[in-house]
Amino acid sequence: MTRAFAVAGFALAGLLMVAVELAARREGSRVPALGDVCGYVMRYQVGRVPVGRIGILGFWWWLGWHFFAR
Known part of the structure; x- marks a missing residue:
């Protein structure tokens, strides 16, 4: 159940x-489209560190780990 x-x-x-x-x-x-939101997040940086890209990569890693690593 x-x-x-x-x-x-x-x-x-x-x-x-x-x-x-x-x-x-x-x-x-x-309302922003999903592509616009992803583009905004991907541009986010702290100094020279692309924090948005690292966050998106971490999200995809987490998603793959939980759904495809069985």
Whole structure:
């Protein structure tokens, strides 16, 4: 039963992401698209250290570790 709740939660999160992306792509929308948010995060630096890129890399590592390393 717990696995069904987890799958349903991830499916709901995916559907919400799609809904937000569709809302962002409407004419005159003030909601940023996912690509715009990722571009903003990737540009973030502290001095010469690309903290945003390191954060995105860490997120992808975490995601892969939890879902594909079984």
